[in-house]
Amino acid sequence: MPPRPMTAKPRVARPLTRKLSRLVTLAPGEIGILDDLQSATRVIRRNREIITEGRKYDALLILIDGVSIRCRILHDGRRQILNIALPGDFIGFPSAFSERALYSITALSDCVVAPVTFLRLLSLFDSQPKLAAAIFWSFACEAAMYAEHLIDVGRRSALERVAHFLLELLTRLQVIGLADERSFRMPLTQELIGDALGLSVPHVNRTLRQLRDDELVSIEEHIVIIRDVEALSALADFERSYLDQFRLPDMITKC
Amino acid sequence: MPPRPMTAKPRVARPLTRKLSRLVTLAPGEIGILDDLQSATRVIRRNREIITEGRKYDALLILIDGVSIRCRILHDGRRQILNIALPGDFIGFPSAFSERALYSITALSDCVVAPVTFLRLLSLFDSQPKLAAAIFWSFACEAAMYAEHLIDVGRRSALERVAHFLLELLTRLQVIGLADERSFRMPLTQELIGDALGLSVPHVNRTLRQLRDDELVSIEEHIVIIRDVEALSALADFERSYLDQFRLPDMITKC
DNA sequence: CGGTACATTGAAGGGGCTCAATCCACGTGG
DNA sequence: CCACGTGGATTGAGCCCCTTCAATGTACCG
Numbered sequence: 130m131p132p133r134p135m136t137a138k139p140r141v142a143r144p145l146t147r148k149l150s151r152l153v154t155l156a157p158g159e160i161g162i163l164d165d166l167q168s169a170t171r172v173i174r175r176n177r178e179i180i181t182e183g184r185k186y187d188a189l190l191i192l193i194d195g196v197s198i199r200c201r202i203l204h205d206g207r208r209q210i211l212n213i214a215l216p217g218d219f220i221g222f223p224s225a226f227s228e229r230a231l232y233s234i235t236a237l238s239d240c241v242v243a244p245v246t247f248l249r250l251l252s253l254f255d256s257q258p259k260l261a262a263a264i265f266w267s268f269a270c271e272a273a274m275y276a277e278h279l280i281d282v283g284r285r286s287a288l289e290r291v292a293h294f295l296l297e298l299l300t301r302l303q304v305i306g307l308a309d310e311r312s313f314r315m316p317l318t319q320e321l322i323g324d325a326l327g328l329s330v331p332h333v334n335r336t337l338r339q340l341r342d343d344e345l346v347s348i349e350e351h352i353v354i355i356r357d358v359e360a361l362s363a364l365a366d367f368e369r370s371y372l373d374q375f376r377l378p379d380m381i382t383k384c
Numbered sequence: 385m386p387p388r389p390m391t392a393k394p395r396v397a398r399p400l401t402r403k404l405s406r407l408v409t410l411a412p413g414e415i416g417i418l419d420d421l422q423s424a425t426r427v428i429r430r431n432r433e434i435i436t437e438g439r440k441y442d443a444l445l446i447l448i449d450g451v452s453i454r455c456r457i458l459h460d461g462r463r464q465i466l467n468i469a470l471p472g473d474f475i476g477f478p479s480a481f482s483e484r485a486l487y488s489i490t491a492l493s494d495c496v497v498a499p500v501t502f503l504r505l506l507s508l509f510d511s512q513p514k515l516a517a518a519i520f521w522s523f524a525c526e527a528a529m530y531a532e533h534l535i536d537v538g539r540r541s542a543l544e545r546v547a548h549f550l551l552e553l554l555t556r557l558q559v560i561g562l563a564d565e566r567s568f569r570m571p572l573t574q575e576l577i578g579d580a581l582g583l584s585v586p587h588v589n590r591t592l593r594q595l596r597d598d599e600l601v602s603i604e605e606h607i608v609i610i611r612d613v614e615a616l617s618a619l620a621d622f623e624r625s626y627l628d629q630f631r632l633p634d635m636i637t638k639c
Numbered sequence: 640c641g642g643t644a645c646a647t648t649g650a651a652g653g654g655g656c657t658c659a660a661t662c663c664a665c666g667t668g669g
Numbered sequence: 670c671c672a673c674g675t676g677g678a679t680t681g682a683g684c685c686c687c688t689t690c691a692a693t694g695t696a697c698c699g
Contacts, residue, residue: 199531201531203539203540204621207539208539209538211534211535222527223523223524223525223527223528226517226520226521227528227629228629229629231531231626232531247517247520248513251509251510251513251516254506254509254510258503258506262481262502268478269477269478269480269482270478272477272478273482273486275530276454276466276486279464279530279533280456280458280464280466282534282538283581284458284462284464284582285458287686287687318645318646319645319646319647320645327537327538327539328687329687329689330645330646331647331649331687331689332687332688334647334648335647335648335687338648366458366459371482371486374484541654575676583655584655584656585677585678586657587654587656589678589680590655590680641699642697643697643698643699644695644696645695645696645697646693646695647694647695648691648692648693648694649690649692651690652687652688652689652690653685653686653687653688653689654685654687654688655684655685655686655687656683657684657685658682658683659680659681660679660680660681661681662677662678662679662680663676663677663679664675664676664677664678665675665676665677666673666674666675666676667674667675668672668673669671669672
């Protein structure tokens with residue numbers, strides 16, 4: 130069994146707790162349970178694999194700190210990034226439900242993760258319907274991001290794709306307190322952006338430049354500033370709502 | 385409340401039961417519970433919407449019979465099909481967890497669906513860990529198909545895309561007994577294939593023709609025959625395994 | 640100071656798109 | 670029974686977005 134260094138002390142509020150708190154008013158007991166889920170942690174160094182394709186895994190992971198990507202590399206070297214995980218996200222689904230993991234997950238920066246067994250999750254669903262609903266909501270959110278990602282590569286132009294990508298990243302980082310009103314630190318290189326959006330590196334570069342020339346976005350020292358959120362959203366056909374909307378009041382009773 | 389016509393009698397085994405039976409040996413009691421889930425049904429006519437974007441929904445649906453698509457239409461008319469649901473699939477996720485449904489789901493043929501409330505699902509998870517694991521597996525399967533879909537549009541050529549699409553459809557239809565060893569009835573027009581794969585209609589047509597010219601596939605009267613599964617799989621980088629692999633033995637105990 | 644990683648820019652080519660015409664099967668109403 | 674309309678398949682011509690290949694710039698780091 131690999132060593133399991135503990136993080137000395139969480140620097141900020143546990144990210145999943147923070148994320149779910151934005152949706153639902155959590156009772157102290159519920160906060161305690163959530164924090165508990167995120168307490169036993171493991172550290173993975175930058176560029177190492179968190180999950181390796183073909184191996185077998187027994188638990189989901191909550192990403193506590195850092196950024197990771199799940200991707201597939203075709204035989205000739207083409208690569209497609211399937212999703213980008215930020216703190217507070219679950220990773221390792223669907224790997225934990227297959228005999229062998231289907232995709233690798235790689236740490237882009239040093240990462241801290243907390244394992245959650247399937248049984249633990251089920252018992253949580255049983256005893257905490259409110260938390261269950263909130264966690265299901267975060268899965269639903271992820272499904273929506275997948276859908277938008279598919280629309281990106283399937284039907285949007287390079288300009289629309291990159292615009293949409295920047296806006297989604299801004300919104301997601303805001304939710305966990307890692308971005309302010311209009312700006313954030315870009316955690317990806319242009320090559321990674323290209324592999325996420327199905328574009329070549331030169332074209333990502335040209336597209337970013339055009340967004341700068343059009344004064345919609347500015348990028349300096351890896352800091353992205355969205356100069357005109359409205360205009361960029363219109364260009365990208367971006368609806369913030371798919372990451373926001375949630376209903377709890379009637380959900381538990383009526384569903 | 386809309387009328388809820390009951391189907392007279394299921395013509396074949398309930399599709400979700402059939403699907404999960406292929407993975408797990410189900411006890412008679414478990415089969416009964418599964419069949420129960422699929423008993424109260426509603427019929428939706430061809431070309432009508434099962435779920436309408438912007439509306440509010442309280443339950444997931446199990447598709448019992450027919451084919452449906454979830455899709456998004458951009459302001460200028462471009463359309464991206466997000467997924468294709470076949471009998472035995474859950475639909476309405478993530479719609480049921482948002483204040484307003486994010487995407488429409490349309491019946492391509494006359495469809496029969498069975499609603500399942502969130503609470504019912506949770507209680508099932510609690511009382512039937514084996515079924516819970518199997519249902520989670522089917523969600524995992526769907527996630528894997530999403531991933532492959534993303535790779536299709538992001539990094540595969542038109543030829544690879546169409547080849548992969550045909551093989552995935554073959555495999556999925558086989559699981560529910562709607563395809564034989566090498567052939568099936570294509571439920572989509574070329575326009576729909578294009579909207580699923582991010583291609584134009586003329587190019588879908590040319591691509592299908594090339595597959596025919598290369599004697600990999602033949603299509604007549606909407607019947608698709610994969611003439612060389614091996615070669616087509618190699619071309620498409622298709623691994624059947626992502627729709628097959630499942631482990632139950634240790635999952636419930638160890639996870 | 641050389642090496643590595645990343646960003647940037649140019650030139651040329653191609654894969655897939657748009658636009659357009661044609662064909663075919665089928666249903667429907669006169 | 671035929672004329673017509675409609676939905677879908679098929680094919681061609683021209684073009685454009687994005688790719689590939691290549692070179693250069695630049696910051697950082699051992």
